Amino acid sequence: MSYLEFLRVLCDVWGYRVFVGMPVEGYEELFKYMVPEYMHYIPTLSANIALNIAAGVSYGDVKSVLFIDSLDLSKLTYEINELNSIKCMDLLIITNGVVNAVYNEIELSSVVGNLEDATLLKDALNILILKDGDLHA
């Protein structure tokens, strides 16, 4: 799937509106297309801030996407669970599979491994793990 096609699926097919995060290793090209002029993309100072902004957007009943490196994700599992316990977040976490992060420790979520035939849990936290070759220019 091309980068543009991927962003179109996120916005038009899956209905995500706000994108928050930091560049994910291995997918730097994707962030060239994510310009604030064309979409609600918020570049952040740290992964922690990105998570909290995405949570705030989800609490406001707007579907949001969080781009996060798997290294950061493994450090934030406790915080994700805390935020999800306040209100179930309609949030898609997109991460790379570089490190075998502890995805199972994130409660009330589904892990989407295959991009081509991905089905997401409705109104819930989903984690999409991008793999080498999933996206191209």
Next chain:
Amino acid sequence: MHRKKALSYIESIFIEENNTVVFYIGKYLAYESNNSSVVKVLSNTDWFSIIFGLSMCFGKKMIVVCEDFYLMRYLNSAVQIAIGKPKNIIILCLVTDTYLLGCKQNTLFNSVNSMKGLLFGAGFLVHDYTAYFKNKTELKNLSSRLRTIEGPLFSSISVDDDKMFNIGKDECNFKDFLNKIGETHVSNLS
């Protein structure tokens, strides 16, 4: 001025406004207020970022009342707000420069050469409302000004350092707030 009095002034300005939500961050602020319209949250989470996220979905003005120690702890999130330039976020920071736990440890707020300069450089409109909070006539001028002003605005208010001990359990009514707005809210993001 005592913190409790400053908070009651803040409430008198904003609480009747329909398009305003007031957040108190930290149990010491929550303890000082009995007003149920105020959203009280705990200080162990990055509420600056969460409120920034919420502000994008609501047209309402978000008044965030925090203490200086909280601002110092989440200074990077405050900078993130300034960069985002949300028009509906106002941060009112009550400054004592000490932790309110009975100990005399400084929060380092006043150790920064120019905290206001730092926040202004990041993108905040920076004011100091300490003088306004000294008498009620001045406060009236401030209230009409605050109702129309656009953010992101940061204002510091210097208050007395009253120590507090054993104020009991943390109070958080954020879930109630979300439930309440969930019934009426329609997002304006498309």
